[in-house]
Amino acid sequence: xxxxxxxxxxxxxxxxxxxxxxxxxxxxxxxVTVEVDEPDPGFVRVENEVMSVEPYMRGRMSSRSTYxxxxxxxxxxxxxxxxxxxxxxxxxxPVGATVLHDFGWREHALVPETACTVVHGQASVSALHxxxxxxxxxxxxxxxxxxxxxxSGDVVFVSSAxxxxxxxxxxxxxxxxxxxxxxxxxxDKVALVRELGADxxxxxxxxxVGTLLRGALAELGAPGLDAYxxxxxxxxxxxxxxxxxxxxxxxxxxxxxxxxxxxxxPGPSNLIKxxxxxxxxxxxxxxxxRDARPEFEAxxxxxxxxxxxxxxxxxxxxxxEGAWAGFLGMLDGTGTGKTIxxx
Amino acid sequence: xxxxxxxxxxxxxxxxxxxxxxxxxxxxxxxVTVEVDEPDPGFVRVENEVMSVEPYMRGRMSSRSTYxxxxxxxxxxxxxxxxxxxxxxxxxxPVGATVLHDFGWREHALVPETACTVVHGQASVSALHxxxxxxxxxxxxxxxxxxxxxxSGDVVFVSSAxxxxxxxxxxxxxxxxxxxxxxxxxxDKVALVRELGADxxxxxxxxxVGTLLRGALAELGAPGLDAYxxxxxxxxxxxxxxxxxxxxxxxxxxxxxxxxxxxxxPGPSNLIKxxxxxxxxxxxxxxxxRDARPEFEAxxxxxxxxxxxxxxxxxxxxxxEGAWAGFLGMLDGTGTGKTIxxx
Numbered sequence: 001x002x003x004x005x006x007x008x009x010x011x012x013x014x015x016x017x018x019x020x021x022x023x024x025x026x027x028x029x030x031x032v033t034v035e036v037d038e039p040d041p042g043f044v045r046v047e048n049e050v051m052s053v054e055p056y057m058r059g060r061m062s063s064r065s066t067y068x069x070x071x072x073x074x075x076x077x078x079x080x081x082x083x084x085x086x087x088x089x090x091x092x093x094p095v096g097a098t099v100l101h102d103f104g105w106r107e108h109a110l111v112p113e114t115a116c117t118v119v120h121g122q123a124s125v126s127a128l129h130x131x132x133x134x135x136x137x138x139x140x141x142x143x144x145x146x147x148x149x150x151x152s153g154d155v156v157f158v159s160s161a162x163x164x165x166x167x168x169x170x171x172x173x174x175x176x177x178x179x180x181x182x183x184x185x186x187x188d189k190v191a192l193v194r195e196l197g198a199d200x201x202x203x204x205x206x207x208x209v210g211t212l213l214r215g216a217l218a219e220l221g222a223p224g225l226d227a228y229x230x231x232x233x234x235x236x237x238x239x240x241x242x243x244x245x246x247x248x249x250x251x252x253x254x255x256x257x258x259x260x261x262x263x264x265x266p267g268p269s270n271l272i273k274x275x276x277x278x279x280x281x282x283x284x285x286x287x288x289x290r291d292a293r294p295e296f297e298a299x300x301x302x303x304x305x306x307x308x309x310x311x312x313x314x315x316x317x318x319x320x321e322g323a324w325a326g327f328l329g330m331l332d333g334t335g336t337g338k339t340i341x342x343x
Numbered sequence: 344x345x346x347x348x349x350x351x352x353x354x355x356x357x358x359x360x361x362x363x364x365x366x367x368x369x370x371x372x373x374x375v376t377v378e379v380d381e382p383d384p385g386f387v388r389v390e391n392e393v394m395s396v397e398p399y400m401r402g403r404m405s406s407r408s409t410y411x412x413x414x415x416x417x418x419x420x421x422x423x424x425x426x427x428x429x430x431x432x433x434x435x436x437p438v439g440a441t442v443l444h445d446f447g448w449r450e451h452a453l454v455p456e457t458a459c460t461v462v463h464g465q466a467s468v469s470a471l472h473x474x475x476x477x478x479x480x481x482x483x484x485x486x487x488x489x490x491x492x493x494x495s496g497d498v499v500f501v502s503s504a505x506x507x508x509x510x511x512x513x514x515x516x517x518x519x520x521x522x523x524x525x526x527x528x529x530x531d532k533v534a535l536v537r538e539l540g541a542d543x544x545x546x547x548x549x550x551x552v553g554t555l556l557r558g559a560l561a562e563l564g565a566p567g568l569d570a571y572x573x574x575x576x577x578x579x580x581x582x583x584x585x586x587x588x589x590x591x592x593x594x595x596x597x598x599x600x601x602x603x604x605x606x607x608x609p610g611p612s613n614l615i616k617x618x619x620x621x622x623x624x625x626x627x628x629x630x631x632x633r634d635a636r637p638e639f640e641a642x643x644x645x646x647x648x649x650x651x652x653x654x655x656x657x658x659x660x661x662x663x664e665g666a667w668a669g670f671l672g673m674l675d676g677t678g679t680g681k682t683i684x685x686x
Contacts, residue, residue: 057570066619067618067619067620068460193604227484233614233615235613238610247631251465252614252615252617252618253618254615254618255614255615255618264612264613265612265615266609267581267609267610267611267612267613268610269607269608269609269610270607270610270613271576271580271595271610271624272576272595272597272598273596273626274595274624274625274626275410275595275596275597275598275626275627275628276409276410276626276628277410277420277626277627278627279625280624280625280626280630281614281617281623281624281625282617282621282622282623282624282625283616283617283619283620283621283622283623285618285619285621286622288590288621327478337450342487
């Protein structure tokens with residue numbers, strides 16, 4: 001675990017043992033120690049300081065391709081991480097630089113210089129790059145700006161509103177002048193969602209989502225939703241469709257409710273309402289919106305500057321050894337905001 | 344039924360007796376004879392020559408508002424019709440003119456001049472105005488052009504492809520250079536769909552829609568669908584979602600499979616594919632697209648001129664008395680293309 005100037009270092013890495021169907025558990029992965037060599041020309045060796053826990057990792061643990069290729073068995077699982085360059089064969093990136101990369105879940109990674117983004121500041125500060133300025137932050141931004149096309153005065157519902165994406169959507173929507181309703185899975189999370197600016201929020205364990213959502217709309221004196229940012233699918237999606245306004249937009253970001261389902265879950269029974277309300281439902285992935293990065297960063301830096309948005313993070317304890325438990329916890333809805341693993 | 348120069352005429356009209364839940368039947372309506380007076384200033388009296396049978400009428404027979412208001416009990420049911428002006432108190436529209444209006448299901452109607460569109464030619468020719476140039480034709484056009492945004496080379500699936508809207512979608516999509524797959528409910532209808540230009544077509548009674556659709560794609564050597572024009576919902580929608588290409592568009596036009604369902608039907612279990620495929624599903628109603636009329640008419644007249652599209656009609660026998668049976672038949676999928684009632 002100590003970086004040395006020459007020769008190899010020992011590094012632990014998380015590997016998938018076999019492909020999954022249903023709920024992941026501890027027998028699905030292993031923590032393996034490997035030797036990591038000096039970097040070849042054009043590469044750097046990075047000692048990771050913080051790793052990202054991403055919902056999309058669940059998809060890559062299935063053998064069937066979803067939108068990303070399955071993980072390769074016997075290799076470290078890929079995910080974003082930030083670390084310090086401890087050996088460099090790059091003319092661009094010196095030893096000591098802090099870099100963001102996606103070679104993921106390991107202590108030391110050999111990374112092509114072209115796959116590194118140099119970031120400035122401490123790892124604790126730069127963890128911002130995994131959250132607000134990273135995948136979940138930009139996912140929230142794309143969903144809000146390009147898919148749901150939120151504008152001032154819109155009434156928007158956000159599910160999983162205390163999660164990494166949801167908590168950012170709540171803040172962006174408020175920054176844009178929307179009325180925001182959030183749902184989350186505990187009293188503490190609901191409190192956080194309100195603290196982030198939501199005008200109404202509920203714990204979905206407190207009743208049927210449909211009833212709770214209608215209650216929130218009534219509390220706000222709003223007839224229905226102009227938009228729904230869906231992170232969960234299932235009953236949340238059906239409840240939202242039921243109360244859409246004319247010309248409403250539903251941004252489909254992911255459906256955590258079904259990621260680990262062993263059999264297909266029935267979909268919403270009320271899709272005909274999309275016709276009656278002339279509503280649009282659209283799925284999106286970040287990969288199609290790389291061109292948005294400058295606009296996204298400009299928005300975020302401005303909102304950070306004026307205090308309209310802030311990072312919400314849950315740090316998993318236990319270093320590299322705690323990462324898998326952190327992943328299972330994120331799927332179960334433990335923690336709030338962006339889940340990270342400090343090493 | 345004979346127009347007279349002065350005084351009232353006797354007219355039969357179809358009325359809804361009570362609001363419906365589930366399958367419509369003969370006890371839901373009545374054919375009533377009324378006296379129709381001379382027109383007030385600004386009105387004309389029209390002797391209808393052909394009436395339209397519209398799927399949206401089913402929605403208006405329910406007490407709960409869908410996207411159109413429920414029919415008023417004790418009044419003639421509204422729907423488009425074309426007829427000859429037999430008495431006029433309008434300075435714009437003379438006796439003898441042929442007009443299109445939506446005062447519907449009756450032999451003689453008093454119609455405000457502002458609600459009349461003068462059409463030229465015989466009623467048999469002008470029935471075109473109820474089909475290709477009417478609601479179903481423009482619905483097809485809007486769905487293809489504005490919602491599914493079909494372009495040359497796209498592979499598109501059309502359900503209810505022998506119906507009023509579907510048969511027009513097939514022809515428009517071919518005119519635009521698409522590869523078209525159609526589904527319909529009988530061998531004769533499938534033959535019609537092929538005759539209208541579809542590259543592949545199947546009878547959905549011949550197996551699961553999913554298997555039949557995959558078979559059609561394989562036959563055409565196409566990996567998946569760029570667009571789906573949905574007229575039925577249910578298993579057709581789920582099957583189409585399963586084989587969408589990246590960035591596919593689903594135009595939701597109506598869901599005839601659920602119009603008369605007494606309880607909600609489960610929706611597609613695979614909506615997560617809209618995320619993976621970054622696909623868009625959008626409902627639409629003609630009322631939002633009135634501005635498209637000139638562009639629609641220009642397209643249609645051009646396609647009619649070059650023989651790229653043709654009217655497909657089923658005339659209900661029995662005159663005014665046969666209209667209700669014609670409506671039930673349309674819901675059951677009897678007939679092809681636009682269902683009309685010649686009086």
